[in-house]
Amino acid sequence: MIGVFDSGFGGLTILKEIRRRLPEYDYLYLGDNARTPYGTRSFDVVYEYTLQAVRYLFSHGCNLVVLACNTASAKALRSIQQNDLPCMSPMFSDGKPQKRVLGIIRPTVEAIGKLTRTGHVGVLATQGTVVSESYPIEIHKINTSVRVVQQACPMWVPIVENGEADSPGADYFVDKYLAEILAKDPEIDTLLLACTHYPLLRPKIEQSLRRLQPEGHSEVSLLSQGAIVAESLKDYLRRHPEIETQCGRGGKCSYLTTESEHKFAQSATIFMAEEIEVKHIDL
Numbered sequence: 001m002i003g004v005f006d007s008g009f010g011g012l013t014i015l016k017e018i019r020r021r022l023p024e025y026d027y028l029y030l031g032d033n034a035r036t037p038y039g040t041r042s043f044d045v046v047y048e049y050t051l052q053a054v055r056y057l058f059s060h061g062c063n064l065v066v067l068a069c070n071t072a073s074a075k076a077l078r079s080i081q082q083n084d085l086p087c088m089s090p091m092f093s094d095g096k097p098q099k100r101v102l103g104i105i106r107p108t109v110e111a112i113g114k115l116t117r118t119g120h121v122g123v124l125a126t127q128g129t130v131v132s133e134s135y136p137i138e139i140h141k142i143n144t145s146v147r148v149v150q151q152a153c154p155m156w157v158p159i160v161e162n163g164e165a166d167s168p169g170a171d172y173f174v175d176k177y178l179a180e181i182l183a184k185d186p187e188i189d190t191l192l193l194a195c196t197h198y199p200l201l202r203p204k205i206e207q208s209l210r211r212l213q214p215e216g217h218s219e220v221s222l223l224s225q226g227a228i229v230a231e232s233l234k235d236y237l238r239r240h241p242e243i244e245t246q247c248g249r250g251g252k253c254s255y256l257t258t259e260s261e262h263k264f265a266q267s268a269t270i271f272m273a274e275e276i277e278v279k280h281i282d283l
């Protein structure tokens with residue numbers, strides 16, 4: 001089974017695209033809604049919470065876990081892969097772990113360089129992802145000439161988690177952070193939504209860009225990660241048959257939340273456009 005983890009609802013934007021492309025596998029989604037947001041928490045806390053989630057998913061039938069969360073990918077992925085995985089997973093005869101954890105920053109970075117025309121990219125992300133510098137560092141490993149400007153958007157995740165993504169009140173904070181990043185670099189032509197919650201604000205972000213950009217200004221493209229991560233997972237499974245053959249193929253998807261089952265089901269049913277079964281767990 002493939003585990004998909006996020007601090008809350010954001011990872012659903014990744015899961016939806018993954019299931020669209022890979023419907024045959026079984027999935028277990030875990031949203032740590034009770035402890036969201038992760039973006040304002042310290043490195044140690046994000047690492048600890050993410051490790052608890054990965055352990056849970058491994059012990060409940062997942063052999064592969066996708067951290068569908070940029071903050072967790074930036075702050076916890078490397079430590080888990082290098083230090084924890086060797087103790088948590090049985091090994092194949094070649095010494096490689098039978099269980100794997102994947103992040104979402106690397107595949108995103110590989111896609112982004114191909115999309116910008118001006119070479120000016122804006123990264124909208126949580127405070128934690130911005131401070132980690134993961135995006136500028138990883139983008140520059142591939143292409144040193146891309147100019148990367150970052151903007152933390154600390155109010156966007158609470159807006160989404162509290163079901164306010166469509167409310168008029170959300171407009172203020174959407175305008176605020178977009179105006180700030182566009183003022184930092186007016187030549188930005190590609191804005192990356194580098195937090196998996198942000199695509200849930202996409203209609204507001206598109207409206208705001210139309211308000212903020214002067215007539216005749218060339219259009220800024222908005223880039224979400226769902227399709228990129230899904231294609232990358234597809235490729236990973238193709239290249240790793242030893243992992244792929246362990247993933248169940250019943251086409252089932254179950255959901256876990258650390259918060260209220262009812263609240264999770266209400267929001268997730270609308271977004272996933274299907275009836276979903278949710279179970280509350282404590283990590």
Ligand code: DGL
Pocket residue numbers: 006007008010011036037038039040068069070071072126129157194195196197
């Ligand atoms: N959705 C997560 C991300 O992609 C984190 C949101 C949060 O909990 O702050 O960064």
